[in-house]
Amino acid sequence: MRRINLKKANVARADTIRYINRQIVLNYIREKEPISRAGISQETALQRSTVSLIVDELKTRGLIYEVEGESTGGRPPTLLRLRAAGCTAIGIDVSTTQTTVAVADLVGRVVERETFDAHPDVTITFHRITSSVQRFIRSNTNIEGIGVSVPGVVDPESGVALFIPHFKWRNWPLAADLSKSTGLPVTVDNDANAAALAELWLGRPEIRDVRDFILVLVHEGLGTGIIFDGQVYQGVAGAAGEFGHMTIGRGAPVVCAAGSDECWEAFASERAALARYKQRRGGEVDGDLTFRKLIDKAFANDEAARAALIETAHYLGLGIANLTKGLSPEAVILAGDISRAWPLIADELRNTLATNTICSDLVSAPVLPSTLGEDTRLMGALSLVLARKFASVVPA
Numbered sequence: 001m002r003r004i005n006l007k008k009a010n011v012a013r014a015d016t017i018r019y020i021n022r023q024i025v026l027n028y029i030r031e032k033e034p035i036s037r038a039g040i041s042q043e044t045a046l047q048r049s050t051v052s053l054i055v056d057e058l059k060t061r062g063l064i065y066e067v068e069g070e071s072t073g074g075r076p077p078t079l080l081r082l083r084a085a086g087c088t089a090i091g092i093d094v095s096t097t098q099t100t101v102a103v104a105d106l107v108g109r110v111v112e113r114e115t116f117d118a119h120p121d122v123t124i125t126f127h128r129i130t131s132s133v134q135r136f137i138r139s140n141t142n143i144e145g146i147g148v149s150v151p152g153v154v155d156p157e158s159g160v161a162l163f164i165p166h167f168k169w170r171n172w173p174l175a176a177d178l179s180k181s182t183g184l185p186v187t188v189d190n191d192a193n194a195a196a197l198a199e200l201w202l203g204r205p206e207i208r209d210v211r212d213f214i215l216v217l218v219h220e221g222l223g224t225g226i227i228f229d230g231q232v233y234q235g236v237a238g239a240a241g242e243f244g245h246m247t248i249g250r251g252a253p254v255v256c257a258a259g260s261d262e263c264w265e266a267f268a269s270e271r272a273a274l275a276r277y278k279q280r281r282g283g284e285v286d287g288d289l290t291f292r293k294l295i296d297k298a299f300a301n302d303e304a305a306r307a308a309l310i311e312t313a314h315y316l317g318l319g320i321a322n323l324t325k326g327l328s329p330e331a332v333i334l335a336g337d338i339s340r341a342w343p344l345i346a347d348e349l350r351n352t353l354a355t356n357t358i359c360s361d362l363v364s365a366p367v368l369p370s371t372l373g374e375d376t377r378l379m380g381a382l383s384l385v386l387a388r389k390f391a392s393v394v395p396a
């Protein structure tokens with residue numbers, strides 16, 4: 001796995017060192033804004049003169065701007081901020097039920113969006129995506145790039161979707177095809193990895209400051225994104241994080257995307273919760289019952305809905321307890337619509353974690369609901385563009 005620690009990048013080839021220094025400075029401004037030139041110099045150990053040169057360059061390129069800080073007696077300090085407005089990105093969330101294409105600014109504010117139902121034919125899906133993107137390109141300026149989040153295994157280097165289990169799509173050269181038809185740089189990643197990146201870039205500050213965490217994305221399936229030292233851990237060919245297929249028991253209420261009733265996904269996904277609800281109601285449920293509606297029912301005191309969610313939370317807790325034992329992260333973030341049910345499931349999750357620890361004296365990582373709401377995967381897709389723009393190690 002290729003990694004460069006942006007904060008301690010002391011060793012770099014001469015032709016890329018200036019580029020890397022620029023990324024270090026940009027990253028600091030993004031993370032700590034508003035921050036002064038002296039502050040950046042102190043935190044990065046880059047020389048004051050180097051920081052000033054880079055800041056001038058970034059200002060000229062329109063990536064940052066100056067604001068006046070609060071005076072502590074003398075002249076007010078000049079602070080630097082990221083220029084989010086004016087630059088836009090296209091985010092595409094390909095999910096098993098629908099695809100959303102959206103234009104947003106660089107802090108994740110959506111300007112325009114379009115959603116269409118999923119189609120099992122990859123060619124039709126691709127055609128719908130490109131026509132939507134081309135419409136957005138015509139009506140928006142300064143689009144920096146495209147980020148795509150997909151529910152499957154992706155090779156992040158080539159942007160090939162290697163396998164999307166729900167549709168049985170294999171070796172889809174999504175980044176190359178989309179880049180060819182739009183003329184824009186395209187970054188593709190797995191939905192849980194992208195969502196984890198979104199927590200880093202767009203999440204609330206207490207999550208952004210955490211350097212090692214696991215994001216558990218619950219939807220029709222279940223995926224995890226692992227952040228180590230502030231970067232997504234990809235593994236070989238991007239296949240890391242498939243904890244949704246770890247064995248957790250027998251006889252789950254549904255089968256996973258690969259057909260097993262022993263996987264975590266089969267016990268703890270939205271489909272598992274819906275199946276439990278149907279069981280409790282003796283099969284009597286509306287044909288169009290969605291997971292969102294199940295949560296609404298639980299909040300409206302439907303006992304069967306509450307019980308189905310709590311039972312699902314128990315299995316979520318079992319899986320999280322296993323991950324925590326093996327990886328000891330600083331935090332675990334629960335994302336997807338399930339995070340809206342947090343007040344109903346938090347106690348069950350905490351109890352399961354407390355009774356499934358190696359030793360009660362161990363401080364276990366806090367489990368927190370994502371603050372990115374319904375748009376977690378879309379924010380993930382947009383974050384792929386942000387990460388490429390601000391933290392890429394590939395020289396421009």
Ligand SMILES: [Zn+2]
Binds near residue numbers: 244246256260263
């Ligand atoms: Zn499985």
